[in-house]
Amino acid sequence: MKHLTKNDRLLFIFFTIMVLAGPIILAPFGAGYPDLLQRFAIFGLFAVGFNILFGMTGYLSFGHAAFLGVGSYSAVWMFKLLTMNVIPALFLSVVISGLFALLIGFVSLRRSGIYFSILTLAFAQMSYNLAYSVLTPITNGETGLQLNLSDPRILDAANTTGSIPSTNLFGLTMNSTAKFELLGLVFQFNVGFYFCALILIAGFYIAMRIARSPFGLMLLAIKTNQTRLNYTGVNTRPYTLAAFVISGMYAGLAGGLMAITDPLAGAERMQWTASGEVVLMTILGGVGTLLGPVLGAGFIKYFENIFSKINDSVLESWFSFLPEGLSDAMVFVLHFFVGKGWHLTLGLLFMLVVIFLPGGLMEGGTRLYNAFRSKDTKSSKDEPKAAE
Amino acid sequence: MSYLEIRGVNKRFGGLQALDDVNLSVEAGTIHAIIGPNGAGKSTLLNTFVGKLTPDSGTVTFDGQSLLGIKPHEINQVGVARVFQTPEIFSELSVLDNVIIPCLAKRDGSFKLNGLSLLSRQADIREKAEQMLIDVNMQDKRNMTASSLSRGDKRRLEMAMCLSQDPKLLLLDEPTAGMARADTNNTIDLLAEIQEKRKITKVVIEHDMHVVFSLAQKISVLAQGHVIVEDKPENIKGHPKVKEAYLGGTS
Ligand SMILES: Nc1ncnc2c1ncn2[C@@H]1O[C@H](COP(=O)(O)OP(=O)(O)OP(=O)(O)O)[C@@H](O)[C@H]1O
Ligand SMILES: [Mg+2]
Numbered sequence: 001m002k003h004l005t006k007n008d009r010l011l012f013i014f015f016t017i018m019v020l021a022g023p024i025i026l027a028p029f030g031a032g033y034p035d036l037l038q039r040f041a042i043f044g045l046f047a048v049g050f051n052i053l054f055g056m057t058g059y060l061s062f063g064h065a066a067f068l069g070v071g072s073y074s075a076v077w078m079f080k081l082l083t084m085n086v087i088p089a090l091f092l093s094v095v096i097s098g099l100f101a102l103l104i105g106f107v108s109l110r111r112s113g114i115y116f117s118i119l120t121l122a123f124a125q126m127s128y129n130l131a132y133s134v135l136t137p138i139t140n141g142e143t144g145l146q147l148n149l150s151d152p153r154i155l156d157a158a159n160t161t162g163s164i165p166s167t168n169l170f171g172l173t174m175n176s177t178a179k180f181e182l183l184g185l186v187f188q189f190n191v192g193f194y195f196c197a198l199i200l201i202a203g204f205y206i207a208m209r210i211a212r213s214p215f216g217l218m219l220l221a222i223k224t225n226q227t228r229l230n231y232t233g234v235n236t237r238p239y240t241l242a243a244f245v246i247s248g249m250y251a252g253l254a255g256g257l258m259a260i261t262d263p264l265a266g267a268e269r270m271q272w273t274a275s276g277e278v279v280l281m282t283i284l285g286g287v288g289t290l291l292g293p294v295l296g297a298g299f300i301k302y303f304e305n306i307f308s309k310i311n312d313s314v315l316e317s318w319f320s321f322l323p324e325g326l327s328d329a330m331v332f333v334l335h336f337f338v339g340k341g342w343h344l345t346l347g348l349l350f351m352l353v354v355i356f357l358p359g360g361l362m363e364g365g366t367r368l369y370n371a372f373r374s375k376d377t378k379s380s381k382d383e384p385k386a387a388e
Numbered sequence: 389m390s391y392l393e394i395r396g397v398n399k400r401f402g403g404l405q406a407l408d409d410v411n412l413s414v415e416a417g418t419i420h421a422i423i424g425p426n427g428a429g430k431s432t433l434l435n436t437f438v439g440k441l442t443p444d445s446g447t448v449t450f451d452g453q454s455l456l457g458i459k460p461h462e463i464n465q466v467g468v469a470r471v472f473q474t475p476e477i478f479s480e481l482s483v484l485d486n487v488i489i490p491c492l493a494k495r496d497g498s499f500k501l502n503g504l505s506l507l508s509r510q511a512d513i514r515e516k517a518e519q520m521l522i523d524v525n526m527q528d529k530r531n532m533t534a535s536s537l538s539r540g541d542k543r544r545l546e547m548a549m550c551l552s553q554d555p556k557l558l559l560l561d562e563p564t565a566g567m568a569r570a571d572t573n574n575t576i577d578l579l580a581e582i583q584e585k586r587k588i589t590k591v592v593i594e595h596d597m598h599v600v601f602s603l604a605q606k607i608s609v610l611a612q613g614h615v616i617v618e619d620k621p622e623n624i625k626g627h628p629k630v631k632e633a634y635l636g637g638t639s
Contacts (some may be wrong), residue, residue: 005508206504214492214510215503221478221489228476231438232490232549233464235498242501 008208015204015291019197027185030306034177034190038261039301041196042254045203047281047293049250052207053243054279055288056216058223062117062275063104063124067097067248069131069270071255073138076145076265083155084165086174086195090256097252098245105244109237112226124275131267144266167260169195174260192261199257200294203250208290210246219243251278284353286362295361300346307342314338391416391589392437392557397446399432399613406432407443408613414557414606417587419579421600421621424610425634430593431473433610434561437591438470439463450557461498467556473565475542477549479535483526486534486545487517487552494553520552523585524578540571544578551582558590564599572599579603597634601625609633 018025022040026032031040046068054060071093078089108119131139139145147164159165167174174192181187210216218239221229226236259265268274277300285296315334319327337345357363392414399407406429414420424430435441436448439460448455455463464470478486491513496502507513521527524544529537534545543563550558563579564572576599582588583603594600600607601621608618611633617624624630 005506209506210503212507213503213505214496214507214513215501215505217481217485217489217492217507220481220485224478224480225476227460228478228549229489230460231464231470231476233461233493233498233553234489235459235461238499242503246503 005212008212011290012205012208015294016201019201020194022197023187023189023193027187029302031302032186032188034175034188034193035261036301036305037188037190037193038196038257039305040298041193041200042257042261043278043281043297043301044294045196045200045257046251046254046278047285047297048200048203048207048290049247049254050278051247051282051288051290051293052210052219052250053247054282055293056211056219056223057240057243059109059112059240059244060117060279061108061120061244061247062272062279063108063120063122063127064247064251064278065270065272065274066104066124066127067101067251068255068258068274069127069265069267070097070100071252072259072265072269073131073145073255074252075256075259076147076263077138079147079153079167079259079263080145080151081154083153084167085155086167086169086260089167089260090199090253093252093256093259094249097255098249100252101245101248102241105241105248109240109244121272121275124270125272128267128270128272131270139265139267141267144264146264164263167192167263196257196261199253203253204290204294211290215239215242280350284350284360286360289360289362292360292362299349299361303342303346303349307338307345308340310338312339391451392420392591393447393449394433394436395447395449397433397436397443397448399429399436399441399443405613407436410446410610410613410615412608412615412618414589414591416589418605419583419590419592419600419603421592421594421604421607422610423594423597423600423607426595428610428633429613430595430610431561434559434591434593437463437468437559464493464553464555465498469550469553469555469558471543471546471550471558471560471563473561475539475546477534477542477546479533481534482530483532483534483537483545484517484521484530487520487548488513490549490552491516491520517552520548523551524548538571539567540574543567543571543575547578547582551586551588554586555588558588560590560592562593562595565595576603597624 019041022037023032026037031037050064074092074096075089078092082088104120104123108116108123111119132141149159149164153159156165172191174195177188177190179186179188218229218234222236222239229236255269258269281296281300282293283296284299285294286292312331312335315331315338316327319330322330335341353360394410394412397407397410410433422430422433432441436443437455439455439458439462442456450466450468453466455468478489495513518527518530521530524547526541526544526548529541534542537545564575567575580603583590592600592604604621606618607621607624608615609624609630610616616629616633617627619627
């Protein structure tokens, strides 16, 4: 573990700049629109929190989407009952998902390894089914929980507009967007995105502090050797439970943010595929690294939203410069990898990463960096020789 | 006054009487060795001190407190540290972090939620850990990953981890098992050195008699679950019962 705080500070500054400049950086890639940018930030936060459990303690939860869902439901209820201001909503998301994680973690952490994973999966599927059918009065079942004109919203002024009010931060509405056009590109600066981005940055900062704290070192020790840690006088159970609850609260916060940017909550958010997705994000980006999970989340969401929109006619326009037979062949082959086939591309990419870069994209980045640096030092060593 | 007191301990595994009315008392500040041929019950006996096995009958008390039925981390909090037959270290972490962890556990107890305090700002812990590494001559390896150490160095590190907590009692299960000659001698020297610097009560389990003769103040010989002799090393060497046990064990 690094004790150097200077590197960490640089990393944090770099991260902050990249996130805040997201709308500018991603616009040329077709990903600079608010909806997707918000998703990048929200799932980045989800993955950062998940990594505190999985990356640091090694406990692989397959049920973290349950906390995401609980966070969304809590936030929407707050919008319905209290106010459209986002602060109380997020507060409730974090508290409820934390309590929920305490309960599930308390039971699941009695086992480790695959049994722990299966217990969390079982709990999450149970929550999903409850939300879908049994708890309909709270979750509105299949339709999902939505806002209504008749909701009380006791703290807000009487609504006279005749339409459902939008979520806001003390009057600053989340869906307002400033657009700029430059060099043929449209840059969109959206309040909702910047709100999510600030929370992501705060979440990243806290995760970084945890990683550099005595508590964080204990979590790493749990991953490495629990027997030794027990015989060192440490009770590992409260540590794993704390990590579980913290990551559950991150998930709940992410769920709350989803409700803020789009005020509805559905049971499908809690399904096992959603739990599996955050596992993939973390592994793809780099388990146990600070930046990796955010990268992984960005990658997967990019594929899901951009690759899936490339259809045959887009492909045809790309290859129109080729002779007809060849362009048809290219379109025929690539057809399987884009559009509805984006899963295939992502799956292949995931396999390649797991096989060749077990440390995820972060390992790839580190290798590239080292390769460049050794080249640099070589050439700088050569230079004085040449001067002689 | 004896520090560690074992009274009438019995343990059966199916039809096998692994421990048969074992009595043992260890004096404070001494090294007490338990030797015996393969399968004599040495590890079984040690496991009753550390919360891994509960004997069928008998008592194990340390400093007046019973060690039976309490969890490993509670045993450590009482002041008992343990070195394993194969070194148990945090192999993915750096050597320095390996020593920082027991220092933290000593200061913070069995659990502390200090997720926002920076470890790099905690000079007391760092200094203590660095000093410990100097004491065992490993300061130049502090940034290495523990898994890349030699077997002898892993053992050395494990001892440093235990010693950094200033335990009252140190249990060592075959500390030289499977080691090359040079590493064995190193470990023996280290133990002697530690004993000179800090008089920690130690119980050393050994299969190989020669390792403990120079170290121990007292030796108990265990055979088929029985303590057959308990005496000073010089009286153990030529003891007819011991010879018989070792010869009987190999034939
Ligand atoms: N969990 C167990 N279940 C059944 N039998 C056991 C168990 N543990 C140990 N034994 C048996 O008890 C006897 C004593 O074993 P123990 O491991 O204590 O011997 P030891 O003196 O440590 O031997 P070694 O020098 O080989 O380490 C052996 O016959 C062993 O097979
Ligand atoms: Mg043994």
